[in-house]
Amino acid sequence: MMWTQRGPERTALLAAVVLAGAVVAVARAQQPPALETLQVQHNVYAIFGGGGNVTVQIGDDGVLLVDSGTTASVEAIVAEVRKLSKRPIRFLINTHLHADHTGGNVALARAATDPLEPLNIIGHTRVLSRMTAALPAFKPGETTGGAERLRGLPIDEYFTASKDMRFNGEAVVLYHEANAHTDGDSFVLFRGSDVVSAGDIFTPGGYPFIDIANGGTVQGEIAALNHLLQLTVPGHTEEGGTYVVPGHGRICDEADVVEFRDMIVIVRDRVRDMINKKMTLDQIKAARPTRDYDPQYVTPTSFVKADQFVESVYRGLTR
Amino acid sequence: MRSKFLNACAVLAVAAILSPSRASAQADFSGHWAPLFHEDNPERLPGPELGDYLGIPLSDAGRLRADSYDADRISVVQEYQCRPHAGDYMMRGLSNMRVDAVRDPVTSRVVAYHLRMGFQEMERTIWLDGRPRPSANAPYTWSGFSVGTWQDNVMNVYTTHLKENYIRRNGIPASDKRTFTEHWVRHGNYLTVQTVITDPVILTEPLVRSQTWVLDPTQTMGRDICETVPEVPKAADVVPNHLPGTNPFLTEVADWYGLPAGATRGGANTMYPEYRKTMPKPANPPPAMCMRYCNCGMNGAGCALQ
DSSP, X not given: OGGGOOSHHHHHHHHHHHHHHHHHHHHHHHSOOOOXXXXXXXXXXXXXXXXXXXXXXXXXXXXXXXXXXXXGGHHHHHHHHHHHOOSOEEEEEOSSOOHHHHTTHXXXXXXXXXXXXXXXXXXXXXXXXXXXXXXXXXXXXXXXXXXXXXXXXXXXXXXXXXEEEEETTEEEEEEEETTSSSSSEEEEEETTTTEEEEETTOOTTSOOOOOGGGTOOHHHHHHHHHHHHHHOOOOGGGOSSSEEEESSSSOEEHHHHHHHHHHHXXXXXXXXXXXXXXXXXXXXXXXXXXTTTHHHHOOTTOSSOHHHHHHHHHHHHHO | OHHHHHHHHHHHHHHHHHXXXXXXXXXXXXXXXXXXXXXXXXXXXXXXXXXXXXXXXXXXXXXXXXXXXXXXXXXXSGGGTTOOOOTTTTTTSSOOEEEEEEEOTTTOOEEEEEEEESGGGOEEEEEOSOOOOOOTTSOOBSSOEEEEEEETTXXXXXXXXXXXXXXXXXXXXXXXXXXXXXXXEEETTEEEEEXXXXXXXXXXXXXXXEEEEEEOTTOOOOOOOOOOOOXXXXXXXXXXXXXXXXXXXXXXXXXXXXXXXXXXXXXXXXXXXXXXXXXXXXXXXXXXXXXXXSSOOGGXXXXXXX
16 A cells, blocks of 8 residues: 555655665675585585585594685684684695685685694695786885785695695595696595595586686596596495585585586587587577576576686687 | 263264274385386386477477487496486386385384385485475485375375486486475375476476386395496597487487377477367378387387387
C-alpha cells in the first residue's frame, strides 16, 4: 500500500531504503571474509574463502602453509590456522605470484618475529623474479629499507625441476610446472598425507586462467594436469585416494582432474582445428568453441569468461 | 462408571496393538534385489546406440558434449577404465543390488540403507537420520550424498555432491551440478525406484526414469575387481573426441531403426505427444523385421547384431 503513494513520503521512503542498502553493503564490505576450514586428509587441511585456497599442514614441527590468500583476508586465515595449531608458521610456499595467493605474505612475514623459529617463504625462482620486478624502484639516493622491500618475497626460491623437504614427519615435494598457468607454478605434494596442493593450474568449476603475460600456455597447462594425474592414485572405485586442493573450488580427486584436463584438451583441439582453417581470433570467438562447457565453467562471478579462455588457448597455440 | 472406563481403556489398548506403528508402516528395503530389464532394455543391457538421444531433454550444451564423445575415450584414457556408475545411473545399470539396513543399536530404528552393487563394487548410503549435508567445498563422490525421508511407506531420497558421470552410456554426460530425487516403493517382492534428475548444464527439464527390481534371496554378491591398464599407446595430451560437426556415427540410429533423424537428437520438444504433429518423416522406412538386439538376454547373450 505504501508503494502506491505518490509524493514526498514515497521519495523519503525510497531514499531511506537506498541508504539502508548502502550501509549494509559497506558493512558487508568491511566484514572479514567468511572462511571455512576442512580437513583434507591426515594432517593436511584447506581454508576456503580467503581469495585462493590455502592449504595447511600441521604437526610438531609447526605449521606449513601453501599460499597466503588475499591481503584483506590474511588475518582471518591466521585465525583459522590458530584453531588447528598454536605452533609457529614455519613455511609458506607460494604456488605462483598472483595476489589472491600471495597477498598475505607480507603480514605473515611481519608476524614471524622469533629468530629461532623463522618463517621461510618458498617459491619457484620465476615467482621471485616477477614479484621482485613488480616492486617500486629505489629512489635516487635511497639506500635503506631494502629488508622491508624484501619482506614477504619467496626468497627461499628454487630453480630446479623439483625441491623436497621433510616437515612434520612427512616428505613435502615441490614440482615446478613450466609455462602452465604461469611460468612459475608449483605443485606441492604431501607424500605421507597423500594430498597435492595444485594452485591455479587446477580450478574446477571455472576455466583456467592461463596467464600469457606471465608465461602461461595451454600446452603447459595440459602437461601440468597430466603430471598431476601421475601424482594422484585413486582409491577403491576410482575415487578418493590422493586428494587435490585446487587453487579455487572444492576438494577434488583424480577423477575430477581428468574431467578438467579433458575439457581443456577438447577445447584446445577445437581451437587448433579452427586455426588450421585460417580462422582469425575474432572468428574463433564468434564460433564459440566452448559453448557446451560454458554452462558448467562460467557463472556471473567467474574470473575467467569464455572468450578470455578461448583467447588464451589461441595465443598459446599461435605464439 | 468404572466398568465403562475399563472398557474404554481395553478398546484403546487393543487398537494400539492392532494399529501399525509409524515405524512398521515404513517399507523394509533390505535384501538382495535383481534388476528387471523390461524397461529400456536395449539401453540398459547391451548398451545404447551412439547418437541415440531419444527421450532425453538435452540442452544444446548437452547435445554438443554428447556429439563430441568418442567411445575410444573409455579405453584410451586409462582413468576411465574402472569408473563405476554414479548414484543416479547405478540404479539403472546392469547390476544386482544388496540393500542392508543400518540400525541404531539402542532403538533398532533404521538410520540408513547401505547399497552395494555388483558392477565395480559400487556402494551408496542413504541416510535417514536427518544429518546435515556436507559443505559445498567437500569432495564430491560417484554416489553423492543421499538423504531419505518417509512419506507413508514411500522413501523419498534427495542426492547432491555428485561427480561428473553420464545420463546415458553413449556419451550423454551428467554434470557435477546435477541433483536427483528418488521415490522408493515396495510392492511385495517388487521394488520400483523412480529417479528424477535435474541437471542445469545438460538438461532443460527434469529427466524422469524408473527401474524395477525383484527380491532374490538366493542371490550371492561376488567381487568385481578392476585394474586399469594401458591398452593402447597414446600421447599424454590425447583425449579422443569428435570435433563439432564431424561425428560420423550420429545418424546410424535413425537409419537402422527407420526413425526421423530429428527425433534421435533429443530435446524436450521431442518428448511429448504433440511432437508427432511436426515430426519429420524418416529418411529410411523402419525395417520389416527386427535387425538389432532382437533376442537379448542377460548380459547381452543372444543379441543378434546384423
